Every structure is written in C-alpha cells, then in structure tokens.
Amino acid sequence: QVQLVESGGGSVQVGGSLRLSCAASGYTYSSYSSKCMAWFRQAPGEERERVAHIDKNRSTMYPDSVKGRFTISRDNAKNTLYLQMNSLKPEDTAMYYCAADRANGYCSGSWSVWGQGTQVTVSS
16 A cells, blocks of 8 residues: 655744655555656645646656745655755745655646645744
8 A cells, every 4th residue: 555654844934944755655666756746735724736746757847836945856766755945935834745646657637645744834
C-alpha cells in the first residue's frame, strides 16, 4: 500500500523559510521516479490550491502566487519530495499536502494518493 507522509511544517515569521518533505512508501524506485508529484495547500474556508508539481523529468510548474519563492524538488533514491519555501507571507498560511498522480510517466492532473498534511503558519 502506497503512503505519503509530510513533515517540516511549523510557525515562521514573515520573510522566513521552511522546507517541507514528503516521504513516499510502497513504491519501487522505478514506480516512484515515474510519478508526477505535487504540493497543494488549503487554508480554512478556502479552496485547495496546487502550489507546485514536478514530473518524471523534473520539469516543474508553479502558480503566480508562489513563483520565484517556492521550489519543488525530488530525490528518487530516497522516494522523497521537497518544497522549499522562501520569503513567506501571511497568505501562505495553510495546511500543505503532497500528492501523487494517478498516471505513470506523465502528469494527468488526477491525484490518487494524498498525505495527511503539515501545517504552515506565517505570522507578522
């Protein structure tokens, strides 16, 4: 059974940085490395927002809200996904989730496996 476990959240002041990790289990090296992986966030009363994704070729995409501040990366040897968040703002406060795409080898946009989330709080 595949599982994703996030860590690294916490409280930080405006302008600070955090690095989130997402450890995947239940995948082989080849199956994980072929997966499109993503980070999402959701604040109370808000819709879930995808903040980054990375495909098997390490191509990445970000929305304008985090572009230039967030960096997604992956270590396939460790089955681990990362999100480096810099220049954090109060509006970045949310629960952050990692997710794995349902497809293999490309990003379909259908996310079938989710972690339990890690809270990020940015205060001024």
